[in-house]
Amino acid sequence: MDLRNPSFRLGRRGLLTGTALGLAAPAMLRAQGTAPIRIGEINSYTAQPAFLGPYRNGWLLAQERVNAEGGIHGRPLETLFRDDAGRPEDAVRIAGELVASERVALLGGGYLSHVGLALGDFALQNKVLYVASEPLTDALVWSKGNHYTFRLRPSTYMQAAMLVEEAAKLPAKRWATIAPNYEYGQSAVRWFKELLAKARPDVEFVGEQFPALGRIDAGATVQALERLRPEGIFNVTFSTDLLNFVRQGNTRGLFENRVVASMLTGEPEYLEPLGEECPDGWIVTGYPRDALNNPVHIALRDAYRARFGELPRCGSIVGYDTALAIATMLRKVGSTDTEAMVAGFKGLRYQTGYGTGEVEFRALDHQATLGAFVGRTRLQGRTGVMVDWRYADGANYLPPDEQVRRWRPQPG
Template identity: 30%
Template sequence: MIEITKRGLLAAVAAGALLAGSASAQEPIRLGAMYPLTGGGAVYGVPAMAGHQLAVEELNARGGIMGRKIESVERDDKMNPSAASATMKELITKDRVHMVLGGLSSAVGLGMAEVSKQEKVVYLATIPKTIQLTTDKLHKHVFRIAANTDQEGDTLAMLAGKYKLSKICHLQLDYAYGHDLETGFLKALPRHAPNAKVVLTLKPKLGATDFNAFIPQVMAAGCDGVISGLWGPHFVSWVKQAAPLGFFDKIKWISGGEIGSHEIAGELKGEYPDNVISNTYELWYHAVDDTHKAFQAALAKKLGTKETPQWALLGYNGVMFAAAAIEKAKSLDPDKIADALEGLTIKTPVGPLTIDPKTHQSNTGQFWGPMVKKPGVAYRVMDPVEFIVPKM
């Protein structure tokens, strides 16, 4: 008797749940987000995820996408291609997300693009820069809104010309990003600085902390400038080991890898060296217009500091692109979302962005400029700031 009662109760509860389900709004739109949240990549992944969350919160406050709430399914990509691929498969098959955003390392981005190809679910790469994503490994469902290594290499070459470098030492990290940035730079160099010569090329390994085998070689090579792709901790370790030797007194350091961001300047403070020209996606002290100002204010409120990190913008833009594409497609079908993303233009905090229908690459601009001392400011700031948008 008791059994039956229990079963009846369960049935009633289940029926009730079903009724409630159909009475309330439709099921939410699920966006998978993957960034490194632990280990070395967390420095960038955590702020990128914060930007992702900010965009989801803003959209949900406005009523979501097509009247449906957005549910953000967030995972740690561990900055490891094989772990990231497994996690992404799980997001698609188990959590049934409608799109996947994120990735940070170029190697992870390539792995995620492969899963997206197999599972036929749209992957929007927000940070990985390797050119392969939008050339050799390009397929229907992969898109990128980060700058790519060809664009960054082109700007580096332009700056080599602008600062009249004649003998260049070339430093790149020994993995996908470094190799592709090297190619991008060398391709563009004859166009922008026909008289410049690369006299030395060195490739420290990814994650290297000791550069003592490289610093003397660069100092002995007699170059007037370094073109570098040493990002984040690599740059910081290089500075710490080279600056005592007067390395930065004579040599111009023109660098990709966003070492012009406030994360690096604010941490190195007085130790940030002279003669550095670099890039960043976003600068909290430099707003281009009121939309940008509003974004910075909202992010500052979310993170509890006005000195916000640049990476948040990429996570934020990813969600905004996803939302715009789904609205345009009026469907959650991956093929239709992919079609909608081709040629799509959205307004972002730093101006309009368009995804090229052929290459699936957006024309993401970056702020570039020299890092200078300012009286009364404890850290270096980029000044003058130039926003360079790549040609499509």
């Protein structure tokens, strides 16, 4: 049965457009009248507010636009936001409540990697669609990937590969690493080391630092790195850990005459709080918001500022894209049946709010091809910005398909 497949796009004024709303909706959705389609969104709002406050705003912006265009065949989207406080056990409990009591059609969200893995396992055990927005662990779609879990953002492997491409061009041979001591940090370090060694067999890694997430002893960590006398540093810290690390590193001269490759540091939610302490010349992944001036992004940036009174951050785009991808899938399949939605996500394409073109959720492993921007940090006035940046298409930084098949235990 042809359920119709309207597609969203951003027009010149930044509004989502699709096929005419007067067309007959699929029978399955039409039979349910105008009852909202409910999405259960679970995230670490109190634990990671710098990223997740803008994330929620971006999600709401996309949802409001979808509903203004008539919703999903006449049914509005409704999102139930819940806070897991960064605890996997809370995330799983909340997921159960949302599915059993609130009757949500699917789950979305996740920020910390260990929380995302817990939600992915819940999705598998309970046969519920889970669209992971932010958890970066590779395991989510590879070693622990499953039929019901999809992921939007480029993983640790993908972002490490983007940074390695730049780091391999540098003369630095002696490298040290610093990362938070949990799945995300461990995975990022593993892939940076493996991929850089492959690209540059002459490099050596002289030491690692794995401080506890959110509890870095920055002074001691900087001293330990200094004693290693590296020529290059790979950094995976973020949020307050990053701020403390940069502050102590600047004070003690750790970054002088050394190159630094740093994951996520170019995102405004982490770069801007550094203020005048922003280090110069770090190679970073991030979001060059103010300099990204294609028509689609300009329209989104202006609409976000009009709606929330501030400029978007990277989290805003992630939230916007996740909600938009879900809406695109629902309009495509015309059903809230779980297996229909899973099938609808395989190979799904949507237009990212970055304005860099279409993103695809791969049928092979449920990983989206959303990319990231790679550039360098620079202090401009009293705040840091990304300069000399380029968009790295996620499709170009994935491992070979045959390797993914070996890693992924279950088809689909």
